[in-house]
Amino acid sequence: MRRASVLWPGLALACALAPAYADGVAPAREAELVRLVRQDCGSCHGLTLKGGLGPPLAAAALGDKPAAYLKYTILYGRPGTPMPPWRAYLTEADAEWIAARLLEGFPDAR
């Protein structure tokens, strides 16, 4: 709970500023990534990222998982589970951007 209250002002600020993320991803690519995560990751993790056959990816559900772990999972998949490696479609910067956004609460499609 304490964690959430610390995060909220940050989130509100991010929304107010109509996110200008500092990571190495162009704005047009950001829109593509949002769509990819919502729609294509969403087929297993849910459009709202509350989970499906794959685990939930909402910020609260990810808890303390480090961004590097998420990035690695996105790029290389998880052997033994249905999670595929996405490195054929995503660059390191893309995966880093997605991991960072997931941890702070993923943006809606615009």
Add this chain to the structure above:
Amino acid sequence: MRANAAVIAAVLLFSAGCAQVELRGSGDLGVIVERSAGRLQVVDTTRQASIGAIAGLGDLSHASVVYSRDGRYAYVFGRDGGLTKVDLLRLRIERRVVQSGNSIGGAISQDGKLVAAANYTPGGVRVFDADTLEMLADIPATYGDGGQRAKVVGIEDAAGSRFAFSLFEAGEIWVADLSVPRAPKIQKFRDIGRQPYDALVTLDGRYYLAGLFGEDGVAMLDLWHPERGVRRVLPGYGKGEQPLPVFKMPHLEGWAMAGHLAFLPAVGRHEVLVVDTLTWREAGRIAVAGQPVFVMAQPDGRQIWVNFALPDNDKVQVIDTETRQVTRTLSPGRAVLHMEFTARGESVWISARDDNRVTVYDTATFERKAELAVEQPSGIFFTVRALRFGF
């Protein structure tokens, strides 16, 4: 005063009814899921047009639909656990319950009286009265020492008020007999294979087949003879020795049958597999443009239509079942998610999510007959499903 109000209400209702409803059958109707908007478009497959929309259905990512046997009501299973009964003629929600935290789909019983929902959270099956959506049975998918619950996938209707379904983490198939709806009898089949991810029943309702993600092969249960147990068929079916990453799980519903041959999506390969259902052995492979997601036979069995996972999800290929050759490659739009045939298959409707469009093709000439503007369309479900096992 009270009587007056009642009369006025009745008159209003009556006139609203008259304005809204033309006298018509439902046999040529259907719905298209607008996944992000939480809305259905109700379509007339004769006029090839939308006749209205029904909103307020919640999270419809991966939504699926079954029909009442009169083809008037659609039961919509939403990802958020919502089960909504909608009236296609009056274009409105009849009833709605949020029956779980996370659902994958459902089925309707042979007699049309029971609707069953398969749930991820909490893992299990819940069975409802098809009229009232009152819950009649709750079947937790417990496994191991009983403390864990598995996600339920591949729920299918079987003859005699039975539902068959698979437990993803547990590797089990269960058959629930709901002849006495409030007292289900469960038959459990254990060690059927690792990670069953989807299932189907054959068109005659006899065989229940579960695809396995965790290993090769298909788990098959003969519902005429459950006492014979689950056996493994198609030993080579699956990812095989050098699997490609699977970017979208193939669907098994609507396993395409043409005569005694079945056509099904290979997992992680750019192939459609041909299976002889007399021997349950592989009878060939057809190279296609990408990893197949849906492999669907026209109702006459003459052609097979295939769509694909990323990055080939802008294509649809057509296979001639006599020559087993790809005869056409179509471009219906970006992110093709689903295809649905009219009852006798003169046309096929194809959804292209990222182009906000559903295209109607003539299956003989491949001509585009109509285009409907639909917001992020996913599943397309026609009322003909009401009359079939496994739909």
